Amino acid sequence: MATGGGNLGSVVVAVDGSEESMKALRWALDSVRLRPDGALVVLHVQPRPGIAAGLNPGPIPFGGPREVEVPAFTQAIEAHQRRITEAILEHALKICAEKNVEVKTEVVVGDPKEKICEVAAELKADLLVMGSRAIGPVKRMFLGSVSNYCINSVGCPVVVIKGT
Template sequence: MSETGNLGCVVAAVDGSEESMNALRWALCNLKLRSPGSDSSFVILHVQSPPSIAAGLNPGPIPFGGPSDLEVPAFTAAIEAHQKRITEAILDHALEICSELNVRFSLLQVNVKTHVVIGDPKEKICEAVQNLHADLLVMGSRAFGPIKRMFLGSVSNYCTHNAQCPVIIIKEKDTANKIN
């Protein structure tokens, strides 16, 4: 972070959920990057699941004596192509949000980048933040209940404790209006 408090690199993690897009909006509206001419960047990060996790299965043994570790390349390629389309749609939506808010990064000479990594979101977000030398990570919170959180874990909670930079978690807009 610079002496003036402006940020050099902000990473906004998006997963396609409305919560993550609200966090992106918040970051764009509320954070100030370093002055023009510096190497400031705003990174929109998306973590894509590996094809085996996305499919939710590991091909089992083929009935009637086939090999048990056989991979089906066409199946894997189809899943990868589908995930790529999903990732492109998520990043396109995020970039549309930038345009909607009339964020003119080119006039400010700030680099807006998209960055995609493949793997477990918890680990990959923290790894990307470290590799990008981020000054701040911004992400949404899906506000899973205790049961879902127990089985799925909380990506935002993990990142809060393991990211190598400060983390801002943006909760649902209407949280104050909801009854707990």
């Protein structure tokens, strides 16, 4: 982390496993100056199991119950999501260790764009750092951009490290 006195108390770096988010983490580790009592928080938002699966079991036809919970399916997806989260944080913490910087980690479950903004607000972040994937305009129109949402919704400055 950059030397010298800093004036930032709380910096949140959102990581999602993409190389762009890891570039954002590296940028923060190299560029951000924290107060002595400051903290750099590596945040990962784990999608809800239904979002992660991209599908829900359909309703049972011919008058069956409309809401069907498939516990084994849901548990398998949740376990898979936990493994993904662990791998992402392990990679992020390895990058931090290489730069000899201690960070805090936080994992929340939900919609990434909303949760990133919520955590930044809860932690009273002075800065949010995140990566941005190079998605095309059509995809962005339909899916939206997490970084664009955060830029327009969070109450602190945002640094976006763009993908190539």
